[in-house]
Structure formats: structure tokens, C-alpha cells
Amino acid sequence: MLKFIALRLLQGMLVLLGIYAVTFVLVAATPGSPFSSERAIAPEILAQIEAFYGYDKPLGERFITSLGNVLQGEFGPSAVYANRTVTQIIAESFPVSIKLGSISLLLALVLGVPAGILAAVKRNTWLDYLPMSVSMAGICLPTFVMGPLLALVFGLILKMLPVAGWYGPEYVVLPATTLGLYYAAYFARLTRGGMLEMLNQDWVRTARAKGVPEHTIIWKHCLKGGLIPAITFLGPALAGIISGSFVVETIFQIPGLGQWFVRAALNRDDFLVLGLTVLFAAMIVIMNLLVDIVQVALNPRLKYD
Amino acid sequence: MPLLDVDDLTTYFHTRDGVVRAVDGVSFNLERGETLGIVGESGSGKSVTCYSLMRLIPEPPGRIERGTAMFDGRDLLQMSPKELRKVRGDKISMIFQDPMTSLNPYLRISTQLIEALQMHRDIDSKAALNKAIEALEEVGIPGASKRVFSYPHEFSGGMRQRVMIAMALITEPDLLIADEPTTALDVTVQAQIMEIIKQRQNDLGTAVILVTHDLGVVAGSCDKVLVMYGGREMESGSADQIFYRPRHPYTRALQKTIPSLQEKGQELFTIPGLPPDVSKPIHGCAFHPRCPYPKIGSPEGERPQLEDIEPGHCWAACGFCDSSAPIETVLAKADDHVAEPVDGDA
Numbered sequence: 001m002l003k004f005i006a007l008r009l010l011q012g013m014l015v016l017l018g019i020y021a022v023t024f025v026l027v028a029a030t031p032g033s034p035f036s037s038e039r040a041i042a043p044e045i046l047a048q049i050e051a052f053y054g055y056d057k058p059l060g061e062r063f064i065t066s067l068g069n070v071l072q073g074e075f076g077p078s079a080v081y082a083n084r085t086v087t088q089i090i091a092e093s094f095p096v097s098i099k100l101g102s103i104s105l106l107l108a109l110v111l112g113v114p115a116g117i118l119a120a121v122k123r124n125t126w127l128d129y130l131p132m133s134v135s136m137a138g139i140c141l142p143t144f145v146m147g148p149l150l151a152l153v154f155g156l157i158l159k160m161l162p163v164a165g166w167y168g169p170e171y172v173v174l175p176a177t178t179l180g181l182y183y184a185a186y187f188a189r190l191t192r193g194g195m196l197e198m199l200n201q202d203w204v205r206t207a208r209a210k211g212v213p214e215h216t217i218i219w220k221h222c223l224k225g226g227l228i229p230a231i232t233f234l235g236p237a238l239a240g241i242i243s244g245s246f247v248v249e250t251i252f253q254i255p256g257l258g259q260w261f262v263r264a265a266l267n268r269d270d271f272l273v274l275g276l277t278v279l280f281a282a283m284i285v286i287m288n289l290l291v292d293i294v295q296v297a298l299n300p301r302l303k304y305d
Numbered sequence: 306m307p308l309l310d311v312d313d314l315t316t317y318f319h320t321r322d323g324v325v326r327a328v329d330g331v332s333f334n335l336e337r338g339e340t341l342g343i344v345g346e347s348g349s350g351k352s353v354t355c356y357s358l359m360r361l362i363p364e365p366p367g368r369i370e371r372g373t374a375m376f377d378g379r380d381l382l383q384m385s386p387k388e389l390r391k392v393r394g395d396k397i398s399m400i401f402q403d404p405m406t407s408l409n410p411y412l413r414i415s416t417q418l419i420e421a422l423q424m425h426r427d428i429d430s431k432a433a434l435n436k437a438i439e440a441l442e443e444v445g446i447p448g449a450s451k452r453v454f455s456y457p458h459e460f461s462g463g464m465r466q467r468v469m470i471a472m473a474l475i476t477e478p479d480l481l482i483a484d485e486p487t488t489a490l491d492v493t494v495q496a497q498i499m500e501i502i503k504q505r506q507n508d509l510g511t512a513v514i515l516v517t518h519d520l521g522v523v524a525g526s527c528d529k530v531l532v533m534y535g536g537r538e539m540e541s542g543s544a545d546q547i548f549y550r551p552r553h554p555y556t557r558a559l560q561k562t563i564p565s566l567q568e569k570g571q572e573l574f575t576i577p578g579l580p581p582d583v584s585k586p587i588h589g590c591a592f593h594p595r596c597p598y599p600k601i602g603s604p605e606g607e608r609p610q611l612e613d614i615e616p617g618h619c620w621a622a623c624g625f626c627d628s629s630a631p632i633e634t635v636l637a638k639a640d641d642h643v644a645e646p647v648d649g650d651a
């Protein structure tokens with residue numbers, strides 16, 4: 001198992017390196033520069049700024065230098081926010097995004113998985129149709145519709161919750177619900193599918209023939225295998241919640257990574273874009289590794305290799 | 306009083322394409338320690354008969370329409386789910402056709418073996434585990450004390466069927482229902498599995514319902530035989546009666562298909578045609594379209610009634626063909642008919 005993890009970590013590093021290289025090239029190939037602005041800047045001052053950030057060097061050299069820095073955990077200065085480094089920005093906003101993301105994911109699991117199990121067990125009854133139609137609606141509504149809708153209803157009409165900002169626990173509710181509901185819908189459908197597949201297996205009949213009651217059949221015989229599709233989806237779900245946070249953090253004015261990412265891209269803040277891309281990619285790589293480990297733990301027919 | 310007395314068991318599936326009359330008025334009984342063989346071609350309703358007794362029919366679309374199945378004085382078909390759970394796995398156990406899919410791949414063999422014990426006996430897990438190991442040894446699994454902790458995928462098909470037998474018999478049930486326990490296995494393993502079932506049956510005095518489509522398997526191991534076709538009972542009786550004095554054309558034809566009873570070098574005999582489509586109502590005798598005997602009268606008519614020939618031996622008395630002659634002469638005649646034009650050409 002250790003070998004498996006080491007190997008997968010190594011693979012992950014290579015993936016990250018690739019992502020870093022591609023992003024670097026794409027950023028460099030984008031027209032304009034981080035330092036162009038509406039105000040005219042004297043050419044000699046611009047040259048000085050470019051020299052300060054290393055932009056006077058050839059591309060290859062810049063790549064090597066920045067990669068060396070990143071490997072030491074230093075993502076460089078923000079090209080736009082002159083007095084802050086990328087690392088500082090991440091340190092400030094990462095916890096915000098982690099909080100929003102994990103609460104959303106938790107909400108998605110807590111709502112989606114039980115709904116899926118219930119729907120599978122009570123299939124073709126209203127306990128199946130109701131959650132499944134709701135989840136279909138959830139999947140069809142993009143977050144940029146759901147977000148403002150929730151803000152309108154709970155914030156402006158009912159005046160129960162704040163619609164923007166990030167100051168106390170009540171500020172988490174709407175954005176986390178917006179993000180979470182969408183993925184709850186997916187988890188519900190995947191769990192239902194997985195559980196139905198298990199419940200139709202021959203060995204469920206064997207268990208019934210032994211006199212095992214239905215609830216034991218669900219928990220003991222079917223849950224492990226039935227959850228595998230949902231667990232496999234955790235990796236993509238995390239990726240989705242991260243990219244979803246770009247939208248949601250902007251809608252609800254949350255000072256998280258997503259908002260910084262959007263701003264960095266618009267401002268051509270090269271170092272910040274690179275740093276955040278690598279961070280997001282690393283999170284997805286780690287999540288996928290965790291998912292793989294859990295999968296092997298659940299399914300005795302899989303082996304680490 | 307017999308251990309199991311089934312009367313007029315009728316199970317239909319109400320599907321979108323119509324009513325599938327999978328089991329249509331089947332009756333039989335079984336004494337303690339006895340073995341009943343249920344034979345018939347694919348689709349004749351053997352499995353559905355077994356599942357109906359255990360109430361394992363998926364409902365809907367399935368429904369047990371009528372009948373009784375008195376087991377130890379109580380009707381299995383009327384039991385509440387709770388009563389039923391007490392009988393299943395304790396008094397009646399079941400083994401299934403495909404050992405590759407009948408064990409849960411996510412749970413250890415040990416967990417699955419002791420489940421019925423935990424469910425039905427007041428036993429701590431240590432004692433249950435010991436019993437599980439013992440049960441595995443009894444069905445001939447070497448190194449049982451280690452292998453009990455394996456997962457099903459670490460066993461071969463034959464080994465898994467042994468595990469299934471051990472699992473079914475761990476509570477020493479009164480009745481074991483074995484639905485084609487060897488069909489999915491290698492020919493070499495089939496005999497071993499049958500041997501183990503027989504041996505455990507002798508040890509424990511269990512009554513067995515053995516489902517098979519191979520009349521040859523029945524010959525060696527059953528006291529009684531029920532011949533089914535199109536969901537109906539065609540003939541039933543003691544093994545001797547069915548083998549030496551078969552009355553129904555279908556039983557006779559089925560007997561002709563036993564490979565070991567056929568002359569060497571001859572082409573294997575198979576009954577021409579296909580089993581009936583039980584999703585359509587069957588008029589008269591279900592076997593009529595494939596029956597090799599000379600037909601008399603129109604095939605439309607009343608369903609043949611069960612009629613006793615001798616004590617314990619009855620058949621669906623068919624009046625649509627003249628089945629007085631032995632099947633050999635009928636088949637020989639049919640062969641001649643086919644052969645004649647060829648001779649003429651030569």
C-alpha cells in the first residue's frame with residue numbers, strides 16, 4: 001500500500017509539473033502584460049518594473065527560475081498587488097475557500113447519499129420519485145441561477161440571511177447551499193444507482209433466503225458496494241466545487257481563492273494565476289488519491305497496484 | 306403428516322407483455338429426510354416453484370395467486386414477513402444455481418457463513434466462527450480455519466458452491482432447496498457437489514428438493530420425482546415409477562434425452578421444438594405441439610386432469626394423443642418417415 005501511495009504521489013507530481021508548464025506557456029502567450037494599464041507609464045519605469053519581476057529575461061530562463069521558486073514553496077510576488085506575495089494571498093483566502101468547499105461537500109453528502117439510499121430502497125414509490133425529480137431540477141439549474149435565486153428568496157424577500165460578504169457563520173449558509181445542492185443532486189442519483197445495482201444482485205436473494213431482515217441487507221450487504229459510484233465521484237465533485245466556487249464566491253462576494261482566481265485572470269496577474277492553478281490541481285490530485293485508497297478499502301476485489 | 310405439503314401452487318408474473326403463468330397449479334409433498342427431484346426443461350417453472358415456497362418471488366411483478374404450502378403444519382404462503390424470516394435460513398435453506406454470483410463479494414466468507422447462526426441462534430461470535438470452520442471442513446474445504454477469512458473471489462466455482470452448501474446447512478434445517486446446484490459447474494466438479502449434498506443430507510436427515518433439468522441426476526439421488534412442463538405438473542411419482550413406468554409422453558421423451566441411457570455412437574436425442582411460451586394461455590396439453598405420439602382430436606380443449614395410475618404415481622391424463630405404445634416404437638416410426646425419401650433418391 002505504501003508503494004501504491006508513493007507511486008501515485010510521484011505520478012501526481014508529474015501531473016502538477018505538466019500543469020505548471022502548460023499554464024506558464026499559456027499565461028506567457030496571452031497578449032498584453034501584467035503591467036499594462038490605462039495610465040501611461042514611462043518606458044524606462046516599465047523596463048524597471050519588468051526587470052524587477054524578471055520579465056526581461058528569456059522565457060526559458062523565467063520558467064526555470066519560477067519553477068525553482070515554486071519547488072521551494074515561494075510562488076513569487078503578485079504582479080498587480082504590489083505589496084503582497086502570492087503565498088500571502090493564498091494564506092489569507094485558502095481557509096475561506098476550504099471552509100466554503102468542505103461545508104458544501106458535506107452538505108452535498110449529507111443530503112444526497114441518504115436521499116439516494118431511500119430512493120433505491122423505496123424505488124417506484126413517491127419516496128423515489130420525489131427526491132429524484134428534485135435532484136433532476138438541481139442538476140439542471142446552474143449555480144449562477146440557483147445562487148441569485150436563493151439570495152433573492154432568503155435574503156431579499158424573507159430577509160433571513162445575508163446575501164453578500166463573509167463575516168459570520170450566517171454568511172456561509174447561502175453560498176454553501178448553492179454549491180452543495182447541486183452536488184447533492186449528483187450524489188443522490190449516483191447513490192441510488194449504486195444501491196439499486198446492489199439490491200438486484202443474486203447474493204441479496206441469498207441473504208433473504210437466510211432470513212436476513214431488509215435493513216441489515218441494506219446496511220451490511222449493499223452499502224459498501226452501493227456507495228462506490230458516489231465515492232468515485234468525490235474527486236470530480238471536489239474539482240467541481242472548486243470551479244463552482246469561482247462563480248459562487250463572485251456572486252456572494254466571498255474573499256476566497258475563487259474570487260482571487262477570477263480577478264487574477266482578468267488582471268493578468270501571472271504569478272497569482274500560476275500559483276492558484278497549481279494549488280487547485282494539487283487539491284484534485286490529492287483528493288483522487290484519497291478516493292482510490294477508500295475504493296480499495298471498500299472493494300475486496302481491488303488490489304493496490 | 307408430511308414435512309412439506311404443497312397444493313395447487315400458482316405463481317404468475319404480471320408483466321407489461323401480459324401474464325406469465327410461470328407456475329400453474331403444482332402439487333407435491335415431501336416427508337422428512339426424503340429427496341424430491343423437480344425436472345423439466347428451461348423455463349418450465351422449477352425455479353419459480355422454489356422461490357415461491359421461500360417467498361422470494363420479486364413482487365411486483367410476481368404474485369402467488371393461490372395454493373397452500375403447509376410446512377410443519379403452517380402455510381408458508383400465508384406467513385407474515387416476520388414469521389417467514391424465522392423459517393428462512395433456519396428451518397428451510399436454499400442453494401442457488403450460480404455460485405459465482407450467490408455470495409456477497411464485499412463480505413468475508415466467515416461473515417456470510419455465521420450470519421444465519423447469528424440470526425437464528427443465541428450464539429456468541431467465537432462459537433459461531435468455530436461452527437463455520439467446522440461446516441467448511443464438512444464440505445471438504447482444506448485449510449478451513451484460514452480460508453474462512455477469505456473473500457468469495459478467492460475461491461473457485463466448485464469451492465464456492467461448497468461454501469454455499471456449508472452456509473445453507475449450518476443451522477441444520479429440516480429442508481434444503483437446491484436449485485440446479487451443479488448446472489454452472491464443471492462436469493468433474495458436479496459429481497463431487499452432488500456427493501457432498503447427499504452425504505450431508507444423510508448426516509443431518511435433511512429433506513431435499515433438488516431442481517435439475519437432467520433426469521440422469523435425479524435417477525441417482527431422488528426418492529420422488531416431479532416432472533414439470535410449461536409451469537404445470539406433467540407427471541409425478543417415486544423415482545422407480547418415473548424411470549421404469551413413465552406414462553406421460555413428455556416424461557418418456559425427457560428420459561430419452563439422458564445421455565448415459567442412449568446407445569453409444571448414436572446422435573444424442575433431443576426433443577424437437579421449443580418449450581411453450583407461458584405468457585400466452587395454453588389450451589389443452591402443454592406438450593401437444595412437440596408430442597411425438599399420434600394426435601387424436603383437436604388440440605384445443607380442457608386442460609388434462611391429474612389422474613392416478615398407481616398409488617403415488619399420477620400424470621396429467623392427456624386425451625389428445627394415443628400414448629399407448631412405448632416411445633421407442635413411435636420415434637423409430639418417425640425416423641423411418643424421415644429416412645424414406647432419402648432412400649428413394651439414392
Ligand SMILES: Nc1ncnc2c1ncn2[C@@H]1O[C@H](COP(=O)(O)OP(=O)(O)OP(=O)(O)O)[C@@H](O)[C@H]1O
Pocket residue numbers: 318320325326327345346347348349350351352353354363366367518583
Ligand atoms: N421476474 C420475472 N418476471 C417475469 N417472468 C419471470 C420472472 N422470473 C421468471 N419468469 C418466467 O417464469 C417462467 C419460469 O421460469 P423459471 O426460472 O422457473 O424456469 P426454470 O424451470 O427454473 O428454468 P431454468 O432451467 O432455465 O432455470 C419463465 O418463462 C420465466 O421467463
Ligand SMILES: [Mg+2]
Pocket residue numbers: 351352353484485
Ligand atoms: Mg431455474
